[in-house]
Amino acid sequence: MSLLAVRGLNAGYGQGRVLHGIDLEVSLGGVTAVLGANGAGKTTLLRALCGMIARDGEIRFEGARIDRMRAEDIARLGMAHVPEGRGTFTSLTTEENLRLGGYTRRDKAEVGRDLERVYRYFPRLQERRTQQAGTLSGGEQQMLALGRALMLRPKLMLLDEPSFGLAPRIVQEMYGILRQINGEERVSVLVVEQNAALALDFADHVCLFETGRVVMTGPPDTLHGDESLRRAYLGY
Numbered sequence: 001m002s003l004l005a006v007r008g009l010n011a012g013y014g015q016g017r018v019l020h021g022i023d024l025e026v027s028l029g030g031v032t033a034v035l036g037a038n039g040a041g042k043t044t045l046l047r048a049l050c051g052m053i054a055r056d057g058e059i060r061f062e063g064a065r066i067d068r069m070r071a072e073d074i075a076r077l078g079m080a081h082v083p084e085g086r087g088t089f090t091s092l093t094t095e096e097n098l099r100l101g102g103y104t105r106r107d108k109a110e111v112g113r114d115l116e117r118v119y120r121y122f123p124r125l126q127e128r129r130t131q132q133a134g135t136l137s138g139g140e141q142q143m144l145a146l147g148r149a150l151m152l153r154p155k156l157m158l159l160d161e162p163s164f165g166l167a168p169r170i171v172q173e174m175y176g177i178l179r180q181i182n183g184e185e186r187v188s189v190l191v192v193e194q195n196a197a198l199a200l201d202f203a204d205h206v207c208l209f210e211t212g213r214v215v216m217t218g219p220p221d222t223l224h225g226d227e228s229l230r231r232a233y234l235g236y
């Protein structure tokens, strides 16, 4: 069953359309990777899904239409967006940032328990819980952004280039934690990645974007099995 099902999605900025009739799915408990060149519209896709920008077309989350809903209501349904650049509040501490992640939640009593859960996945954040977020390393800030998204108790996480600018060792560690979250909590993931090999290793479904259109979609083997796509995206 699809957790997220998108049909004929159009979106853009002002008069300029960036996405043209996008069809895309994320299965329940699954991981879909969106790959594409710079400017292909990947970030715009995530913004359109979470209600940050105007869009038309059909977006279904757990079967129900969400394409007319406001961003805050979509977040409350369980869709957490981790934007490019991570969006942490630099003058607040790690823990204050995490608590903000739960701000749309109605069950405030659970927030303390969820903090413990985030610290279990990201022990490094616990060590730095009173440290100002702006003074964290790049990798720690990315983990904080993921931890903050987890505070929403999401069913789906939208991740925009989580590996961007991070050292390979940190990227491996972070993807290890993402796998754990996906496996243990059945949190589904839609991830935009420049690092195609990394994304294909994690995903059960891949979607290639070119200039705002989907040019290929299917399991990772489809990409591995197509010589020209393999050369273009995986370099072998």
Ligand SMILES: Nc1ncnc2c1ncn2[C@@H]1O[C@H](COP(=O)(O)OP(=O)(O)OP(=O)(O)O)[C@@H](O)[C@H]1O
Binding pocket: 013, 018, 036, 037, 038, 039, 040, 041, 042, 043, 044, 045
């Ligand atoms: N806020 C904005 N206002 C106007 N145009 C925008 C805005 N953000 C992005 N665009 C344009 O939309 C197009 C798609 O950009 P988008 O950031 O979605 O691509 P991307 O695939 O995520 O690229 P990258 O990998 O470089 O992040 C680009 O032509 C970009 O210039």
